[in-house]
Amino acid sequence: MSNTFGKIFKLTSFGESHGLAIGGVIDGCPAGIDINFEFIQQQLDRRRPGQSIITTSRDEKDKVEFLSGIFEGKTLGTPIGFIIKNQNQKSNDYIDIKTTFRPSHADFSYQKKYGIRDYRGGGRSSARETACRVVAGAIAQQLLSLKGVSIKAYVSQVKDIKVDKSYLDLDLSKIDDNIVRCPDLNIAKDMISLINKVRNDGDSLGGKITGVAINVPPGWGEPIFDKLHADLAKAMLSINAVKGFSYGLNDIDISECLGSEVNDIIENLDGKTETNNSGGIQGGISNGNDIYFNVVFKPVATIMKKQQSVNNNGEVIIIEPKGRHDPCVVPRAVPIVESMTALVLVDHYLRSKTNRI
Amino acid sequence: MSNTFGKIFKLTSFGESHGLAIGGVIDGCPAGIDINFEFIQQQLDRRRPGQSIITTSRDEKDKVEFLSGIFEGKTLGTPIGFIIKNQNQKSNDYIDIKTTFRPSHADFSYQKKYGIRDYRGGGRSSARETACRVVAGAIAQQLLSLKGVSIKAYVSQVKDIKVDKSYLDLDLSKIDDNIVRCPDLNIAKDMISLINKVRNDGDSLGGKITGVAINVPPGWGEPIFDKLHADLAKAMLSINAVKGFSYGLNDIDISECLGSEVNDIIENLDGKTETNNSGGIQGGISNGNDIYFNVVFKPVATIMKKQQSVNNNGEVIIIEPKGRHDPCVVPRAVPIVESMTALVLVDHYLRSKTNRI
Amino acid sequence: MSNTFGKIFKLTSFGESHGLAIGGVIDGCPAGIDINFEFIQQQLDRRRPGQSIITTSRDEKDKVEFLSGIFEGKTLGTPIGFIIKNQNQKSNDYIDIKTTFRPSHADFSYQKKYGIRDYRGGGRSSARETACRVVAGAIAQQLLSLKGVSIKAYVSQVKDIKVDKSYLDLDLSKIDDNIVRCPDLNIAKDMISLINKVRNDGDSLGGKITGVAINVPPGWGEPIFDKLHADLAKAMLSINAVKGFSYGLNDIDISECLGSEVNDIIENLDGKTETNNSGGIQGGISNGNDIYFNVVFKPVATIMKKQQSVNNNGEVIIIEPKGRHDPCVVPRAVPIVESMTALVLVDHYLRSKTNRI
Amino acid sequence: MSNTFGKIFKLTSFGESHGLAIGGVIDGCPAGIDINFEFIQQQLDRRRPGQSIITTSRDEKDKVEFLSGIFEGKTLGTPIGFIIKNQNQKSNDYIDIKTTFRPSHADFSYQKKYGIRDYRGGGRSSARETACRVVAGAIAQQLLSLKGVSIKAYVSQVKDIKVDKSYLDLDLSKIDDNIVRCPDLNIAKDMISLINKVRNDGDSLGGKITGVAINVPPGWGEPIFDKLHADLAKAMLSINAVKGFSYGLNDIDISECLGSEVNDIIENLDGKTETNNSGGIQGGISNGNDIYFNVVFKPVATIMKKQQSVNNNGEVIIIEPKGRHDPCVVPRAVPIVESMTALVLVDHYLRSKTNRI
Secondary structure: OEOEEOOOOEEEEEOOOOOOEEEEEEEOOOEOOEOOHHHHHHHHHHHOOOOOOOOOOOOOOOOEEEOOOEEOOEEOOOOEEEEEEOOOOOHHHHHHHHHEOOOOOOHHHHHHHHOOOOOHHHHHHOHHHHHHHHHHHHHHHHHHHHOOOEEEEEEEEEOOEEOOOOHHHOOHHHHHHOOOOOOOHHHHHHHHHHHHHHHHOOOOEOEEEEEEEEOOOOOOOEOEOEOHHHHHHHHHHOOOOEEEEEEOOOOOOHHHOEHHHHOOOEOOOOOOEOOOOOOOEEOOEEOOOOEEEEEEEOOOOOOOOOEEEEEOOOOEEEEOOOOOOOOOOHHHHHHHHHHHHHHHHHHHHHHHOOOEO | OEOEEOOOOEEEEEOOOOOOEEEEEEEOOOEOOEOOHHHHHHHHHHHOOOOOOOOOOOOOOOOEEEOOOEEOOEEOOOOEEEEEEOOOOOHHHHHHHHHEOOOOOOHHHHHHHHOOOOOHHHHHHOHHHHHHHHHHHHHHHHHHHHOOOEEEEEEEEEOOEEOOOOHHHOOHHHHHHOOOOOOOHHHHHHHHHHHHHHHHOOOOEOEEEEEEEEOOOOOOOEOEOEOHHHHHHHHHHOOOOEEEEEEOOOOOOHHHOEHHHHOOOEOOOOOOEOOOOOOOEEOOEEOOOOEEEEEEEOOOOOOOOOEEEEEOOOOEEEEOOOOOOOOOOHHHHHHHHHHHHHHHHHHHHHHHOOOEO | OEOEEOOOOEEEEEOOOOOOEEEEEEEOOOEOOEOOHHHHHHHHHHHOOOOOOOOOOOOOOOOEEEOOOEEOOEEOOOOEEEEEEOOOOOHHHHHHHHHEOOOOOOHHHHHHHHOOOOOHHHHHHOHHHHHHHHHHHHHHHHHHHHOOOEEEEEEEEEOOEEOOOOHHHOOHHHHHHOOOOOOOHHHHHHHHHHHHHHHHOOOOEOEEEEEEEEOOOOOOOEOEOEOHHHHHHHHHHOOOOEEEEEEOOOOOOHHHOEHHHHOOOEOOOOOOEOOOOOOOEEOOEEOOOOEEEEEEEOOOOOOOOOEEEEEOOOOEEEEOOOOOOOOOOHHHHHHHHHHHHHHHHHHHHHHHOOOEO | OEOEEOOOOEEEEEOOOOOOEEEEEEEOOOEOOEOOHHHHHHHHHHHOOOOOOOOOOOOOOOOEEEOOOEEOOEEOOOOEEEEEEOOOOOHHHHHHHHHEOOOOOOHHHHHHHHOOOOOHHHHHHOHHHHHHHHHHHHHHHHHHHHOOOEEEEEEEEEOOEEOOOOHHHOOHHHHHHOOOOOOOHHHHHHHHHHHHHHHHOOOOEOEEEEEEEEOOOOOOOEOEOEOHHHHHHHHHHOOOOEEEEEEOOOOOOHHHOEHHHHOOOEOOOOOOEOOOOOOOEEOOEEOOOOEEEEEEEOOOOOOOOOEEEEEOOOOEEEEOOOOOOOOOOHHHHHHHHHHHHHHHHHHHHHHHOOOEO
């Protein structure tokens, strides 16, 4: 198990989907920061199940309780411990899977690795743990905003419905104007219709999220292994259901271009470039331009259809649909992508402070 | 700087492109392993410049010298130190860039981060350091082969010329039958022609590499943050010129599918699935099926064309083409992708040994 | 801040003395281990304040609540989150020190480091956090006992009252037969008398703890930096009020001996030696003999006497005695020393599993 | 194996005593620092064998070659790779121990751990590797001196000949005025006589080194686990032949004092205290006063006397004295203690930069 993320600003996370609570410890948060608790809860609310008609009906309030590390509203520099109690669990929904392995779920691989698993709601493999990432990420975002950095993410694709424009041509203030979190309102409507249709079919669908970080100063990123984009890639791929990551030029496939077509011409000593096909990072270090990237989500494995599998005796069985169903997790993943971006950036900000004496 | 990769089996790398030597230290390699030095050199030869007519003419032998950690042909369990001396440097080719920042290179971001840089050949930002990864990766591959695991990578795309078939429908024993390292010999010919044409134009092109790991047992990967595919993503994105990574289903875009179309039905308690759209990993843990993934390379930034930039006084200048030119680094990146895959897998193999008492 | 201990079996700790709760996350605990909750609580009870007449009257139950990582009594391999709620805080006792820096306490150094501090009860610098170490250590002890390893610690000195015998000549089953945790009952009586006398004087006293680990197999310890005794030293020095550590021969000062007097003669291929002046470790690796060491505690800084100091305006002030007072923390530190020993050993046990393929 | 020391400023070390070379990689060294190569070599010369009549006659020049990370005399921020070639090895002296385990050496524990060992000169367990620590430590000292911090160490005891004074009452500029590195010249003479006598007897002796760090600003140290003194303890115990560490008050045993006798009264907001029994650290964080500590060395295991042992068939054998002999390594360990102190302090300096935004 590896449940710690970051080298200086570190989140250590714990908790199973149907245990008493999930929670975490943030170690390495600088001291003296005023914490905006409302913002943290807002981000949790954007992630929580039951928030809109297109998500699962599992309804959890996801109220975070801070136990340490904050005194009179300010960070102490000491570890910030927090918990989110689990509620509205319907563990009985999962009795059937105690002895079976659901297709494209982690039941089998966890069982093989550990010889034991908490089968209720997927246990530790459930995306429920991402709530802890959002708590830490919301604090990280507050630190970054003190340095002028802002982070935005939005749904840029649901199944084959895509936003063709660059983030530069969208109004990112509109991301939360609709429940699918796509800033193009017409495309958002189509996405919502499709999700509803697929939900009624008992099926699931994937999509893509575009993430953007604005005002990152040059100099963040630690080659050769902790390149800024490599850490972003790892951060994104660590989110449940994510299958791919790319950064920079993404309306066309950069691998199909010539060097002369995509090289970014530097205009001045601030590092601003005419184009930004590089996505704001050169050699693994931010160069002062916007950082942007794409995250690919598969359709989630839970569907309301009969599926064949095997049980723990190796017998072929049919799994009947049961429980609650989230046809498309991509809209709920928007604050998670923002949070993981913030965790990577704040860690690299702090690390960059040690590059010179 | 972060020049160590891995948590148990760790490579620490050093060296600038035009310094005296590059090298590394492998710490955490298990004791008692017979080392096949020829295999290490073979992998270095597959990566080295000047190996064929489609690569740069910089001709370096890349002979590795082991200084410690191996005794009478076997690993001691102690750190394996090694160096590769730099040769055939033409540092004078780089005098011009002492005061200028090349487009889409890391000159600017390194200068901003550190306030100083070794401008000769890109210094530390040069892909020259990947030779050290190949040394360590070749040792990792030998360990993995003792566990039955084999790793293959091949060029599956050069610019818009693509191998449309799955790796399952290709003869992977033919990868090195041609200089572009594409196992489909007809497509390989087209790729070589295209590279030669683009070289003559003084331009560069990108492409894709497909990586495959066969016989990985279930249970490798450390959720929630060090998921096996998350570590693979980071490993690949840490390679120079890589812009994207995805794993599993890759002839079509998994984000455009329905859950019912891509869920993998488990057939038996070995974990073998009817389809393998998941790419051999569930919940971040290997499930016993083949692991496969795609790595996206941009066209390298060095081209033999005039380009505009700024110098360190902020003046707009024209950079004249000079030095040697590698139009398409993707074929040389094949052993690097194999090596980084091996480093991730061997580290997770060793980590998995601690999952149970 | 660095609140994580261990490389494979890792404890991450959080909590201030007068916050809502303290707690921790144990990551890397192997799966499938039956947990003996009673033993954990027993160890907490041996550490808790108010346990006997010679300790502080702060009376806290220190009941641990496990939130994750354990399912149907067994470890899951996932992170074990736990909390201990703070009770019986008398924060008002500390209002006075909001603006003053107590002598030989960490008030000043925390304030300088972070620019802010939770002054109530010393905040994070209080030894209250050691309860979390005991929770994790008690689980570590259970794992170790499955490998046959047992750990014992006892008070071998209080001020100038010393146990002169080696641990080999004591009956370690008697450690808890008295409240000072010294297995020599006569000496224990003297220690208790002295502690009571000093308590009445409003003063404090230090002492020493001897730790012993029996049945550690050869091969644990990771040179050259994570030598087994180096990690033990760090573990012990990280405990509040500890000033020194030594291992091996400790009835006389090994630095005053000749090599010919203290070299340990190996008797057989189990590694058993005639003498064990080396303390069971050679070259940083256990050699199969008993591991034993001494830990030196200063008298705690809180005394019930007037003391001069400065306030945060730099004015000289007199601090009046107030609050509760623990004249000698050494007996309560016995389970902490055992716990830190267990954390070091279990981590090295797991690490040693990766030394060979 | 764990051959990396530090979290930000990291030394990774490699090399066996009789291999081709030892060496290391310093990663995380800030950029733009002018390197004084002479100082590095001076420190190496103070450590090297054969430097005076009281050390071993193994005569090695220990010339360090830097391979990367330094450009035109300044650090680049990139990893600093270096090697020291091994010379004057008399591997034949060790043929006899190929199949035997020397008393109080690491031959047995290495063999048990790894199933293989480089028996020549102790291989990796030889103190030869400490030369690499001196290289990195000398660079760390240069960084610290830019922050005003200076480090001194001296021999304060050889067997039972002791310097009774505090470091404050000694003239530390005289440390290198004699070959035993004791600033009290009369005591130094006695120490040298004793070492010569014991050498002639073929025996060995231990001693103590006192280390002092002056001008460390308040705020360095990362509780609760990476307390400054805990990291110093680990650093010292990782040095060959070290058996103990204590910090602060050391002319008498602090565990025998009352709190009222040893509490340090703070005098002003710089943190200066009337006494400094705490040794410059409170709660694991420097408080602005001098840091000082004691390091205990056992007599080294190699003696020129017949000793009993077992061979790898379990047969009792007699080991005849052979090879070269260093009767007292303590004087040569002075620069090693300084170096490890510097590595700890520079790492904590860099870490402290991230405590506030």
